[in-house]
Amino acid sequence: MSQSCPITPDLAPIYAHRPADIDPEHWRARVNLAAAYRLAARQGWDDLIYTHLSLRLPGQDGLFLINPFGLRFAEICASNLLLIDTQGQVADGTGRRANPSGFAIHGAVHRARADAHCVIHLHTDASIAVSALPCGLLPLSQHAMRFWQDIGYHDYAGLAFPPQEQEALLQQLGAHPALLLRNHGALTCGRTVTEAYVLMDALERACRIQLSAMAASPQLHLPPKDVLDLTHRQLLPGNEPEGLLEWPALLRKLYQSEPDFCR
Template identity: 50%
Template sequence: MTSPTGNFLAKRKSSLRDRVSTAEWEARVDLAACYRLCAHYGITDLIYNHISLCIPGSENHFLINAFGLHYEEVTASNLVKIDIDGNALDEEAPDISPAGFVIHSAIHKARPDAACIFHTHTRAGVAVSAQKHGLLPISQHAVRFYNRVAYHAFEGLAIDDAERQTLVTDLGAHNVLILQNHGLLTCGKTVRDAFELMYYLEMSCQIQISALSGGAEIIHPPAEVCERTARQYENFQSFIGDRDWQALRRQLDRRGEIYEV
């Protein structure tokens, strides 16, 4: 028996490139690349988790992965287009993750600046989310998030609409949210911005778990050094531009990843 996701994939073997706007196609390609990079770097949880992206020029429409696909299967054409109320805008679209809708639609609606929203359940990310002290500024990677992380208390599986408001309230104007006993979330104006935050947040969590497991006394940089370093990171972004993102896209090309279809 073929699943709804399987039917959708069969219909989407041909590219949507000529049937959507140039802006939408570029958004689809960027988001599909992000899913493939997550698979490469192990930032996955089987078929769960989700990354969403607003479609430029389309009010309250965004792209998200079809529920049932591994990140290695995501392409530009098989991303699902939905509106802010969760209505599928694609013909015969498969299901999307209920948690994906609750989390992402709530934040997209409250934060128009958060074009891309990225949520994960990695081992290190969940481990840090379960530690009472949260993310510690004990590495250069982690210091970039100093005083720039919000926290959200665990309320069970994120499939209840009632959690939408507490998520939005806890996130506030931050671009990084640690969902306690659950996982990590980042927001960005672009896919590149959200991916970079998540990549280094994940690295920070891995470093923290490794450092604490060693049992040795941890060096904590002074607060003023942490704040100055976090600002250095923010000021350095204009120099970096999208050079790191383009390098990652070239990495996918060298690996022969087929996602621009």
């Protein structure tokens, strides 16, 4: 499930720089993940050199692509992504450095969820702020309604991430597409890079909208439950991963100004 969209003629140059020793599906996965890193940087979602976007290598359940530890999101390109194993150890023979502790959350989700091919975990101001509210994410916007009764919450328990906390996180994530980690940040998972990215975009926007509304007035208008239930059903993607229409547009925009991401 690494493919996010068909490679139409306008997208072909983006995937054209494949090294001879990397198969097409592997390279396509690298390009899409690198694009997500660059787009995240543009959105201001990065946290110095911390947080990660990880992707299961197509056809290899035990291998994942992730950013090298020490690079900013804006420095990521298809060729410098690391290949790591389920423990976060570098498996590509390059001797470069990964961040095994940073992969702890990702690895747990990847192992538990066969559909979680891509996992995004961020420390944005808006997601941390909303995660710290007792009410959590409120259905104040259509963006938030995508997650109506379909988001988990995990209480903060410090920097360490022992197996028992991983198990608790997985229970709270369940089958949801997203998780707010209290006092910590946000996580989304998707069948493709595209799906995980557009889910994070919707969640981040929902958090920002909520904070703006709460700052403007203590009185908030919430739609009735039957409308929330209906809207959530309407926003669900069905069998196709979310973001299939958005991703080509995002790739074209990125390629115009940062063509090095796909090399």
